[in-house]
Amino acid sequence: MPKHFLMCRPDFFTVEYAINPWMDPAAGADREVAIRQWESLKTAYEELGHQVSLIDPVEGLPDMVFAANGALVVGGGVYGARFTFPERAAEGPAYLNWFAERGYRTQEASYVNEGEGDFLTLDEVILAGSGFRSTHEAHREAQEFLGRPVVSLTLVDPRFYHLDTALFPLDGRNIAYYPGAFTKGSQAVLRHMFPDAVLAGADDAEVLGLNAVSDGTHVVINAEAGGLQLELKHRGYQVIPVELSELRKAGGGPKCCTLEIRA
Known part of the structure; x- marks a missing residue:
């Protein structure tokens, strides 16, 4: 089934502060390259038949391109983001207002969370991350x-x-993940819940290969994650590699740029 995604063009993208290990303000990033790479990602979704809506970027919010962090949308309800770092704080209201203006049922968050950055939705359950950002x-x-x-987790x-x-x-019932990112207890939970999961190695995780978007048939994934791509093909998925090297300089990949709107 076609999906509906919300994205934000990186018109104001830059790396001018460091709030994760990927960011190096001294190295910076090339905005024009980032825009071209983002446009290629948007085109890939559209060529797969998915709908892409756009939120206007806001000057002074260079990370607003990472739309996934802006909210969690399930069943037409929108749970807003409340960011950890002040540099991103204004993104939460911007995204929540976009949904409110279009008639969605919205909830402003009382606690720190970073939207689909830490909430990933399957058919029957939402997996939620903690440890660094969301509580x-x-x-x-x-x-x-x-x-x-x-x-x-x-x-x-x-x-x-x-x-x-x-x-x-991967779809509504299975996942791909990198075990080394999780505590032993969370690894045990994932093994119990998803015994047939695709396990990624460190090499693919370290190029943000797991920051991918699957529609159940196609997987849009960072081009450098070669081993993971081969395993996905072996499992029967059609792999769509994309190059997002400039956005990765801020810790982002395909999924970071993509907020799914689940009506």
Whole structure:
């Protein structure tokens, strides 16, 4: 089934502060290259038949391109983001207002969470990350608002500071993930829930290969994640490699740029 995605063009993208291990203000990033790479990602979605809506970028919010962090949308309900760092704080209201203006049922968050960066939705459950950004209180608040069970997982490697850097849903019932990003207890939970999951190695995780988007048939994935691409093809998925090297300088990949709107 076609999906509906919200994206934000990186017109003001830059790396001018460091709030994760990927960011180096001294090295910076090339905005024009980032825009071209982002446009290629948007085109890939559209060529697969998915709908892409756009939110206007806001000057002074260079990370607003990472739309996934802006909210969690399930069943037409929108649970807003409340960012950890002040540099991104204004993004939460900007995204929530976009949805409110279009008639969605919205909930302003009382607790720190970073939207689909740390909430990944399957058919029956929402997987939720904590350890670096989103809090357990936000997990409970999202569950109450959305009426969907939320399973908390703990991240331990600062390179994988959001759940969507270490795990992505393949479809509504299975996932791919990098075990090394999680505590032993969370690894055990994932093994129990997803015994047939695709396990990624460190090499693919370290190029944000798990920051991918799957529609159940096609997987849009960072081009450098070669081993993971081969395993996905072996499982029968059609792989769509994309190049997002400039956005990765801020810790982002395909999923970071993509907020799914689930009506």
